[in-house]
Amino acid sequence: MLTHAPLARLFGGLLGLGGLLAAGAAAAVTQPMLVVDVDSGKVLYGQAATDPWFPASITKLMTAYVALDLVRQGRASMDQLLTISPEAAAEPPSKMGFRPGTQITLDNALKIIMVKSANDVAWAIGENLGGSVDGFAGLMNETAQRLGMRDSRWTNPNGLPDPRQWTSARDMAILGRAILRDFPGNRDLFSISAIQFGRSVMPNHNGLLGRYAGVDGMKTGFICSGGFNVVASATRNGRRIITVVMGQPSARERDLKAADLFDYGFGQSAGWGGQTLADLPASPVAAPPDLRPYICDKRRPMPTDSDSAAATASAEAAQGNADNTSAQLMAASAPPSAALAFATMNSAALRNRALPPRAPLQPVLVWIGRDPAESAIAANDDGAEAKPVAAKPVRAARTKVATRPAAPAKPAPSRSIAATGATVPQPKLLARQTGKPPAAATAYTASHTPVIAGAGTKTKAQTKPTETKASDAKATPKPKVAAAKPAAKKTKDD
Known part of the structure; x- marks a missing residue:
């Protein structure tokens, strides 16, 4: 029966890992x-x-x-x-x-x-x-x-x-x-x-x-x-x-x-x-x-x-060297009958084991x-x-403003504006609203109609129906859309 056989002295084994323990510190634990x-x-x-x-x-x-x-x-x-x-x-x-x-x-x-x-x-x-x-x-x-x-x-x-x-x-x-x-x-x-x-x-x-x-x-x-x-x-x-x-x-x-x-x-x-x-x-x-x-x-x-x-092969080998020294020291303090359970620990092969x-x-x-x-x-x-994290609310897309030049005069059919349900009015109605000829009014209004991702969003952003310069694009402020904050208060993780 091998019960209570002192196979190892822990501190003696740790001499191989740390290499700095004094012999007096290696208590019989x-x-x-x-x-x-x-x-x-x-x-x-x-x-x-x-x-x-x-x-x-x-x-x-x-x-x-x-x-x-x-x-x-x-x-x-x-x-x-x-x-x-x-x-x-x-x-x-x-x-x-x-x-x-x-x-x-x-x-x-x-x-x-x-x-x-x-x-x-x-x-x-x-x-x-x-x-x-x-x-x-x-x-x-x-x-x-x-x-x-x-x-x-x-x-x-x-x-x-x-x-x-x-x-x-x-x-x-x-x-x-x-x-x-x-x-x-x-x-x-x-x-x-x-x-x-x-x-x-x-x-x-x-x-x-x-x-x-x-x-x-x-x-x-x-x-x-x-x-x-x-x-x-x-x-x-x-x-x-x-x-x-x-x-x-x-x-x-x-x-x-x-x-x-x-x-x-x-x-x-x-x-x-x-x-x-x-x-x-x-x-x-x-x-x-x-x-x-x-x-x-x-x-x-x-x-x-x-x-x-998860250890790399090099780390495994390095640890094996330390563990082998530890095992040898521990086995040296064990009686022969107790060494049966750890025969492989008292072996040079441990460094590759x-x-x-x-x-x-x-x-x-x-x-x-x-x-x-x-x-x-x-x-x-x-x-x-x-x-x-709390479920994020769906954010409205940033407002896009059309900057294309005026199109040639053509009768404009009604067309949908994304996600709003609104339509571009017909030429005669546009002429009365803008004071421009029907064809020009249609092109002018189409170029100044924002594309909106969500209904109910308002914008005042407008540009001229001419080619946009890079410097102008940088200077143009972008509309801000506030996202709803999660209800849970953030806590710094340890």
């Missing part, structure tokens, strides 16, 4: 890892499984469970509208950038937090379903206790840094099993490869989806204080396994370790013997470690919890309002943060 058979609850592999850890955005799994539980109880519905408050809109990224007052269905909100991991939307779920974020945090804690998550403390629904909020690998495995067991009709929510909002397509942050055969959920998370975390589920030959990996220095290393743990777990017996999640002993550690100085070195670019498949390319995305449409036809939606040019 073990990265939590856990592999569990979903049906039996049997622990297939574990280390530091009950140690407290900052959850980051895997918190949103608890947010989703509480929301789905409220729907099951009839206290909420998937099509009810949630309103984005100023407080929700002010949450830092990752976010959708919705303006205060924007409304979105709970169904779309859950899809967004599972794929985009939007902090503003998760905050709105908490406010709307719990009456306040504190009220929703109370529901999270009550639910955790009922499920047997004895190591968890929740204060917010999105996982942004809070020294009072932590969980454990064991508790997240319990939560993952509860989601799959209690809401089988909502399992697809945790395996969406991408969402489409307006013109923006946003892939799931889970780098295992579409890259490791059988992976069908669940959620990733990253903050500097907790490193890169993931709760993932995979199915092979009808057997489902949940893997939890926490505290990794990069998304790539997190994904590779999770894949190795899946390989190891599927190779183990699915029997009912052995240790279960309920059997795991309490941790002697009183509070989670703060990894900020090691994960987010100010001299290096800020790490991101993005799909590692990567998961397969991601399968084509299958985006799921999300929108604001109750129905996609209710609002016009726009996205940023980079597609990173999509923004909703």
